[in-house]
Amino acid sequence: MEAPTPESQRVFASGILDGQVAIVTGGGSGIGLATACELARAGAAIAICGRTAEKLEAARAEIAAAAASAGRDAAHVLAETCDVREPEQVAAFVDAVVARFGFVDILINNAGGQFPSPAQHISPNGFAAVVRNNLLGTFNMTREVANKSMIARRRGRVVNVIANIYRGFPGMAHTGAARAGVENLTMSLSVEWAQHGILVNAVAPGVILSSGTKRYPPEVLARGIKQTPLKRGGTVDEVAASIIFLVSPAAQFITGATLRVDGGQALWGDIWEIPD
Secondary structure (H helix, E strand, O other): OOOOOHHHHOOOOOOOOOOOEEEEEOOOOHHHHHHHHHHHHOOOEEEEEEOOHHHHHHHHHHHHHHHHHOOOOOOOEEEEEOOOOOHHHHHHHHHHHHHHHOOOOEEEEOOOOOOOOOHHHOOHHHHHHHHHHHHHHHHHHHHHHHHHHHHHHOOEEEEEEOOOOEOEOOOOHHHHHHHHHHHHHHHHHHHHOHHHOEEEEEEEEOOEEOOOHHHOOHHHHHHHHHOOOOOOOEEHHHHHHHHHHHHOHHHOOOOOOEEEEOOOHHHOOOOOOOOO
16 A cells, blocks of 8 residues: 655644644654644644754754745744653753743653563663653653643643554563553543643554664564555654644544554554464
8 A cells, every 4th residue: 555645644724723832752853753844834833852952953944944834934943952751851841942932732742762672681771761761751741731831721732652552562562561651641631631621642653664663673664564454654744644633623522542543553463473
């Protein structure tokens, strides 16, 4: 099955997010960058963060160009280094966003990372590092944004980017455990924060052809595509389009849900080879 073009994923009306402010963590590349560009095209002011200043600056220029191409203000893009694992850095970043734009309407928790390994070869430090990045980092950022803007304003959209964890995650047990924790956090916060007008959802990408998956061994990527019913990898633009839907006016009665963007992979295929 042929992958769609980026343009075919831009299905929402121009200006649907005019006047809103969005944070995208891990916005320097991959799904985060594609999502930030689409948010900018839809009219939102954008703040991205990550750990590499050079990558963030290149991304900032790309997001500004995307905004300008849609007739938006290219100046409404902020890029700052921030390690989501460190609460002090997260607090400083959110303070900077609020100082620049006044508030935050949308939070996309995309920052994360992992490495393929059988569980018995993952060190305690390696396991803890992935959990800190994917689970604790998500909570750190979400808590700061809620406390410093969304709860007081009684409005907000949070979308957490997790993974296809629905039959376990053999080969990457550390990220499976962390992402499952994020999905449960998504459900918990959707109930707790409904009274504050905050909608909290998640997307669960399958095999996505991105800068992240390029670091995996080719055979791992090929096996994942073979085990996907649609017989191809997804694109970052397809994930971005799903995220835009969840923060758009079209999703005002959706909260606590996880949208699978996986070509049916969660329902079919062998995810771990077991020797006879």
